[in-house]
Amino acid sequence: MAKLYFYYSSMNAGKSTILLQSSFNYRERGMETMLWTAAVDDRYGHGLIVSRIGLEAEAHLFDAGTDMFAGIAAQHAQTPLSCVLVDEAQFLNMAQVWQLAAICDRLGIPILCYGIRTDFQGQLFEGSAALLGVADTLTEIKTICECGRKATMNLRVDGEGHPIREGEQTEIGGNDRYVALCRRHFVERRSGH
Template sequence: MAELHFFTGTMDSGKSTLALQTDHNHAARGRVGQIFTAHDRGGPAVVSSRLGLRRDALEVTGDFDFWAHVVGSLTQGARIDYLVCDEAQFYSAAQVEQLAKLVDELQIDVFAFGILTDFRTLLFPGSARLVELADRVNVLQVEALCWCGKRALHNARTESGVMVTDGEVVVVGDVDMADEPAAEVAYEVLCRQHHRRRLTAARAKAVSLAPEPLPFG
């Protein structure tokens, strides 16, 4: 029986890498699938991993209809055994419901990957609907770490190095790197305590709370 799977974790926890690996594993067994994404940091119509992996994909826009797309493809003779849906937090609730319908009515496996909450710590509508409908919800075992060493639970948005908690929900950016200048818009994973205090790695270093990188690796 086909299933709707939702894999979730913070930024930098390997979701896109796992999405590409999932597609590879199924394709290697002779299954035929399609890959989808939305607002990937690498640009439109691509799934990109921070490990350097990239794959062309179909871009999910606000008016994209998964049911119509798949039924249309099947009608034209295409074979589709599974869908890999990256950046699923940006899908609408209606689009998630279309994915569930594909699983139930056409027996097509769906593997969705996404972040649970936005930079304000509020659930993305797409992720919320996935939690409600998915047959399996999987929290990624690769844990992203806050600068303090605790498990990172939240994605903080920074603008020119300063953490912000309001603004547009969808703003594309990447995880800030400690040894690079602050980007105009970037993201940093933080534990709940330091997200509440708006205490990023740069700010902590400025007040001598984190003078040196943590000794991992």
């Protein structure tokens, strides 16, 4: 039985690197994969999954109106897929997560989703919340805080490194905008202590 997997972490844990390595492993064995990433994330150009260590691959784009089931099923009908991998999965909506689950259940294709769990205020993203509830397998990818503990939170910062406490849930950025911290240091930095 195909499963829906959710690999989650804070920022800068290597999710895109792991996704690209997983796709490579399938392709190296002659199996077809299909990659997806969020259209809203254009840091490296549209239609690319890029890791901080320099790996990259072309990917299909999704936004709030994308029918994931239809797009994947159409590709599978042309070229049978062995796996579908979704980067920036926190930007999926509830309906899309259920579409991905249907791909597993009805078409027998494993779906591997990679994303961050919470935003800069410690709130779940819609896609992450849905995946935490629906996925067959949940796996935390660990990274470390500046203190050496496990980082679980994403602190949004301004150009001088000061914490941002309010704003839109989604603001695309990397190391210039976000710092992965343990909960203790996240709370301390947000409160100014």
